[in-house]
Amino acid sequence: MTLLTDEIRTHIGREVVYTANEEVGRAAIRYFARAMGDDNPLYRDPAYARDHGFDDVVAPPTFVCESNQFVELPPDPDGYAGHTWGLPVDHLAAIRGGNAYEFHRHLRPDDLVTTTWRLVDITERTTSAGEAMLVVTSEVTYTDASGEPIARNTETLIYKERK
Amino acid sequence: MKAGDALPPLERTITIADMVAYAGATWDHHRMHYDRQVSEAAGLPGPVVDGQALGALMAEQLIDHLGPRAFITHLSFRFRSMVFAGETVRCEAEVTEVGEEHVSTEHKVTVGERVAATGSARVRL
Numbered sequence: 469m470t471l472l473t474d475e476i477r478t479h480i481g482r483e484v485v486y487t488a489n490e491e492v493g494r495a496a497i498r499y500f501a502r503a504m505g506d507d508n509p510l511y512r513d514p515a516y517a518r519d520h521g522f523d524d525v526v527a528p529p530t531f532v533c534e535s536n537q538f539v540e541l542p543p544d545p546d547g548y549a550g551h552t553w554g555l556p557v558d559h560l561a562a563i564r565g566g567n568a569y570e571f572h573r574h575l576r577p578d579d580l581v582t583t584t585w586r587l588v589d590i591t592e593r594t595t596s597a598g599e600a601m602l603v604v605t606s607e608v609t610y611t612d613a614s615g616e617p618i619a620r621n622t623e624t625l626i627y628k629e630r631k
Numbered sequence: 632m633k634a635g636d637a638l639p640p641l642e643r644t645i646t647i648a649d650m651v652a653y654a655g656a657t658w659d660h661h662r663m664h665y666d667r668q669v670s671e672a673a674g675l676p677g678p679v680v681d682g683q684a685l686g687a688l689m690a691e692q693l694i695d696h697l698g699p700r701a702f703i704t705h706l707s708f709r710f711r712s713m714v715f716a717g718e719t720v721r722c723e724a725e726v727t728e729v730g731e732e733h734v735s736t737e738h739k740v741t742v743g744e745r746v747a748a749t750g751s752a753r754v755r756l
Contacts, residue, residue, distance in 0.1 A: 502652065503649065503657075508691070529694065530690050534684075537658045539658075546662050546663070567683060568706075
């Protein structure tokens, strides 16, 4: 049985754009650093940031790629409130494969972030144990209010048959 | 700094309280990350740490060592096994290349003997 059906294949190439409700904000940046246990003053002390050549605090490097703050969606029954493609894969178990981030500049408190999700590919592969799996590759770009790039995130999700 | 140098390791115990804070900070309230009933129903030993948090730790380790003016241009990682609430992760990093204005690194996150994630980065100095 093939996991990569014609119906699933039709989703390849889809694109969805989200614009944040408001600017990032200093509090959101400090909250993320605090949640990670990262005590670097660059993320909470504007005077320290200025002493090191910045206009204001900046966000920890990976924050822009990890937060659903810029995507305003209602939570699903599991509580998840981020972007999904809504693929017909309820019969499969999802596992995160990995992420590849490319950063163009620091995320700043006054940035209004637009997030563009593209479903670049869906392929079927076989694991070393002989199980079929679907590999879904999304490319996410984060741009500022002028349309200039802040970061890009290539994300891989893997779907396998439930045991 | 030269190829083969190890960065100071970063160790952190990730508690349920940390995971709830991370869920709030990232607006990701998936129950798998804090609700024991959900993780038990899935046959797991506890709530699962959001894998992307391991990327944040790799970045923290780099900036702690290279300073606030260092800028990470690339960071990629693959997940090898899940990390559960209360476990202590150890982030190890090794310099693989040093250029005029950049450094490349390889990363490994472990829980005891278990590898949770591997990654690589490129940082502009």
